[in-house]
Amino acid sequence: MNPAWLFRMSKRARRPPSAARVKLVFGVIIAALVIIAIEQMGWWPDWATAERMPRKF
Structure with a gap:
């Protein structure tokens, strides 16, 4: 595993996202569904x- 991901996970564990951020993420997921x-x-x-455009090579 990349050490940058470990640092990112430790940061999230120490400072979890706010309730507003969690609601925003779930709102976007629900809208997409x-x-x-x-x-x-x-x-x-x-x-x-949207119509697919034919590829021109």
Whole structure:
């Protein structure tokens, strides 16, 4: 394991993130899951779907 990761983990253990930061992260994750669920159910509008561009070599 990279020593930088060990230092980062020790910093997180000593100073955990605030409640607001945790709520923000969970909010973003929930928003992404809602968007994925809407798209899977077929309720996502066509205008919001990106079209794939063909690759030109």
